Amino acid sequence: MAFESTTPSLATNGSIHRNRGIRDVIEHFTPVWFSVNMGTGVVSALLHSYPYGGNSIILNGFATAFFFLNLVLFCIFLTLTICRYVMFPRLWGLMLRHPVQSLYIGCFPMGAVTLINSGLTLGYQYWNWGGTTFLYTLWGLWWLDTFVSFLCCFGLVYVMITQHEHSMATFTSAWLLPIVTVIVGSSSGQLLAAALIPHSLSNAALTTTFAAFMVILGISLSLMVLTLYLRRLFIEGLPDAGAVLSSFLPLGPCGQAGYSLLLAGNNFVAILPKGNGEVLSDELAGRVLNIICFFCAFVLWCLTIWWLACAVFAVIYTVSVGHKLIFKLPFWGIVFPNGVGAILTIQLATAMDSAVFRVLGACYAAAVMALWLLLAVPTAIQVYDKRIFISPCVLEEKEKLRIQFEIARQEPSDLRLDREK
Known part of the structure; x- marks a missing residue:
């Protein structure tokens, strides 16, 4: 069944008004919306882990x-x-072939992970919802989300290689989105593994090991992409004004991987020694791995701060x-990377019992919450008047059809002129 749309073409610069129908809104509903889930979920995590307030019932x-x-x-x-x-x-094939819109498919499993994390830390651990059954339900949902994350990490990268046209001038840090899905999923796995330890040491060990594999795979690929992105900055300069906020995206893999490694180190201490193997049966295995994970997490925190400084300077420049930053839905992509950077800072404060890191983490978390509010207001306004529902791949398709129609309409008159001559 075909559905007509009242969407204006690119020629009208997307001027959209409130009388757009629900079909048109649905046609222009893009995967970028799941970045709102990511931002909202990370605010929930920051409130729960805020370093001041004594884990108060108000914050929780x-x-x-x-x-x-x-x-x-998320349900909507x-x-x-x-x-x-x-x-x-x-639109599925059209969206997959779009070199930018397709990357945001990765926001779907990452948005879902924030729900699993909050369900665990708030629902199961703080409010005692559901007992062991609820815990294992979350564990099952995590495995499902992990499967989708690997589909994004491998499938979308394959699509990028085979279906998209790229150049260094159009390269942005949004290329990280399909890859970082496995890093985000790994931190959730480590949280679940810690909760599973009192119930099943074997399930906890399996989850910890697989989540460690995920974070090592994800951060390795991400650092490769970040190297290319740094080369792009040196050669081509900063992204244009419309994409400059993507400069914050490198904070995501660095901050999230560091957080995941800290959690993994704690889990290794609780799980090891285990078995009769030469390495993992050693009494010091867990403590040694914990120190290694902490060191790697601190290195990634340093990288997070460097990329944060680069992003701030890019926006200021x-x-x-004279460029204006006009609000668009992809702006939500900056909340989650900054949020995980704040979470890593808070977790390092706990690991080192550092007052300096605690203050830095609290200030960073407060800034992320303020950023969420700053984006929520224009989003609500534009949802009300429906200006925000714009799909670039749909608009580009309609513009191509319009041009083809204009060419086809001019052809008969050109043939008539030829006959008259």
């Missing part, structure tokens, strides 16, 4: 409110996404030369 109450808000948003976004590809099946 707000964290729980953000969890339920995130859950409602998932429903609209399913409707989009059922009503407009051609872009604004100083």
